Amino acid sequence: MNEEELNEMIIKCPACAAEGVAKSIMKEIEIPHFGKVLETTIQCPSCGFKHSDIIALEQNDPAKYVIEINKNNLSVRIVRSQSATVSIPEVGVKVEPGPKSEGYVTNIEGILTRFESAVKKALNLFDDEESQINAKKTLEHIQELKKGNETATLIILDPFGQSNIVSEKVEILEIPEEELHELKTGFSHIENK
Numbered sequence: 001m002n003e004e005e006l007n008e009m010i011i012k013c014p015a016c017a018a019e020g021v022a023k024s025i026m027k028e029i030e031i032p033h034f035g036k037v038l039e040t041t042i043q044c045p046s047c048g049f050k051h052s053d054i055i056a057l058e059q060n061d062p063a064k065y066v067i068e069i070n071k072n073n074l075s076v077r078i079v080r081s082q083s084a085t086v087s088i089p090e091v092g093v094k095v096e097p098g099p100k101s102e103g104y105v106t107n108i109e110g111i112l113t114r115f116e117s118a119v120k121k122a123l124n125l126f127d128d129e130e131s132q133i134n135a136k137k138t139l140e141h142i143q144e145l146k147k148g149n150e151t152a153t154l155i156i157l158d159p160f161g162q163s164n165i166v167s168e169k170v171e172i173l174e175i176p177e178e179e180l181h182e183l184k185t186g187f188s189h190i191e192n193k
């Protein structure tokens with residue numbers, strides 16, 4: 001993966017409105033067998049706000065990407081645009097696009113790590129025993145997948161075809177019309193308080 005820093009700008013922070021401290025960094029990332037992706041990261045040292053987004057420079061059709069998570073696929077490159085829904089049905093985890101969702105380039109292991117920290121956060125919020133037990137089971141399942149001890153299915157649905165699983169083992173399917181209507185798109189906007 002080649003990265004090239006294109007542009008760094010000082011901007012007004014979209015979260016706390018501080019002037020002259022927040023940075024917007026634009027990077028062009030070349031992903032083999034996929035193409036170029038533009039990554040923008042905004043960071044504010046004043047309030048800690050951080051947001052990343054990616055734009056694939058080549059637009060594709062709406063698509064459903066499916067791959068098996070197993071010990072040989074953990075390093076498979078993943079491009080997740082902020083309009084994509086990512087799920088692992090066997091584990092019962094799903095992330096849908098929303099105003100705060102981010103676009104990023106990672107690999108399958110990185111996706112598992114993101115789910116792992118989301119479940120850990122949830123674990124701290126639940127106080128009833130049943131939810132605690134369920135969250136712990138989910139956490140263990142994710143950790144076993146990370147170690148390559150188990151297999152499951154990773155599904156990425158992207159109504160704008162901006163995401164990708166970069167592997168010859170990926171199955172690319174059309175999104176059925178009904179499913180397409182139900183998908184959240186999480187259109188890009190930064191929440192202003």
Ligand SMILES: [Zn+2]
Pocket residue numbers: 013014015016017018022044045046047048049
């Ligand atoms: Zn700020």
